[in-house]
Amino acid sequence: MNNSSWTTTPVTASLLRGALDLEHTEHGVLPHRLPAWARAQIPDGQLAMAEAQPSGVRLAFRTRATSVELDTLRTKNAYVGAPPRPDGTYDLLIDGALFGQAATTGGNVLQVDMAAGTTETIPGPVGTVRFEGLPDRVKNIEIWLPHNEITQLVSLRTDAPVEVSPVPPGRRTWLHHGSSISHGSDAASPSATWSALAAAxxxxxxxxxxxxxxxxxxxxxxxxxxxxxxxxxxxxxxxxLVNTDLMRVRAFAPAVHGFLDTIREGHPTAPLLVVSSILCPIHEDTPGPSAPDLGAMSEGRLRFMATGDPAEVAAGKLTLNVVRAELARIVARRAADDPNLYHLDGRELYGEKDFAELPLPDQLHPDAAAHRRIGGRFAELAFGTDGAFATDRGADADGPAR
Known part of the structure; x- marks a missing residue:
């Protein structure tokens, strides 16, 4: 195709969904999932990396283009002693349905040595993601960015002009916070994390x-x-909370109350669902911290193990069963005054029978098949007729405090 037929469109916040902030860099723009003021309070590199990985973030536009190119500069993680991680995937959806997938090349590599607790960034060049053969008609396109790679957006090119694709009238917005499982660890692609599947x-x-x-x-x-x-x-x-061994049960309950109180300051009546962890056998009754299994790593496998002592629970250490009981108690107490507060035991999403059929490959994270199961179950339990997010319960939803 003649280069003169391409239209270059600046990537702006109006073309992005799922990001809370957009940072301008020397290469382009970097979507963030926490605002700048919050990032200034981040105490460690793990969260700084995680919030900059654009899980759930997607470009959304309307066009009749049949070819799309997106220049990006990725930062891909590599773990010393572990097998190479697969390249991040870009999912292109047309009118809500997956049309194609692609990956980029080049980019930076973040070399992580979990045993030593060190990281090193190896710089690399900008790469290009291409999608061709799109139907020649006006359509809504979403490009879901890799959920597990920091992605700077450099340039968007199409062979027809684009315009902002508005959210359909009446469609509700779901705001979710969770751990690496919600982030999408080991999911097949960005639109196939359990949270993305449940949203669809x-x-x-x-x-x-x-x-x-x-x-x-x-x-x-x-x-x-x-x-x-x-x-x-x-x-x-x-x-x-368990695998970092961050706090004891005495601090946990007030911290949960404070977190929920803060959300309610901006969303006093929105349906609010508190979910506990899915089954994770190594931490059901054994406290953290978690640590890499060095024996498995010497064999080229990434696995984790619990290093705490179950006897320490009596002194206030957290396990998943302790956390689940506390969350159920907290929600039950608060729900007496908050009719839009709900609780879901995470083992209803993935429990003992699921672990027997679809075990956690590294002892912490579900695989792609388990993500699909968790997403389907969450949709049924939360969005179904009796769920916290049932349509008739969304009538009194609210926005943020102003």
Whole structure:
């Protein structure tokens, strides 16, 4: 195709969904899932990396283009001693249906040594993602960015002009916060994380604040949720609090109350669903922290193990069963005064029978098939007739405080 037939469109916030902020860089723009003021309060590199990985973030536009090119600069993770991670996938959806998938080349590599606790960034060049053979008609396009690669957007080119694709009237927005599982760890592609699948089945717009390793009751995350427009809200807590050994049960309950109080400041009546962890046998009754299984890594396999002592639970250490019991108690108490607060035991999404059929490959994270199962179950339990997000319960939803 003659280069003169291409239209270059600046990537602006109006073309992006699922991002809370857009940072301008020397290469282009970098979508963030936490605002700049919150990022300034991040205490570690894990969350800084996770919030910059654009899980649930997608370009959305309307065009009759048959070819699309997107220049990006990715940052791909590599783990010392572990097998290479697959390239991140870009999913292109047309009118809500998956049309094609592609990957880019080049980019930076973040070399992570989990045993030593060190990282090193190896720079690389900008790459291009191409989609061709799109139907020659006016259509709504979404390009879901890789959920597991920091992605700077450099340039968008199409062989026909584009315009902003508005959210369909009446479609509700779902704001979700959780751990690496909500982030999409080991999902097949960005539109196939369990949260993206559940959003598609529920017919809602997703804003995903699932942060790998970082669902830790951080106050700045609660404030970001408070200030973000949403009709439906969910929070999923457990595994990160256990596997980081971050706090004891005495601090946990007040922190949960504070997190929910902050969300309610901006969303006083929106349906709010509190979800506990899916089954994770290594931490059901054994506290953290988690640690890489060095024996497995010497064999080229990534696996995790619990290093705590079950006897330490008596001294206040957290396990998944302790967290689940506390969350159920907290929600039951608050629901007496908050009729739009709901609870879901994460084992209803993935429990013992699921683990027997679809075990966690690294002992912490579900695989692609399990993501599909969890997404389907969440859609049924949350968006179904009796669920917290049933349509008739969304009538009184509210936006953020102004």
């Amino acid at each position: 089945l529920g017919g809602v717009e997703l804003t995903n604040l699932g942060f790998g390793g970082s669902a830790l009751l951080d106050p700045f995350t609660a404030r970001a949720m408070r200030d973000t427009s949403a009709d439906l809200i969910s929070v999923k807590f457990g595994i990160n």
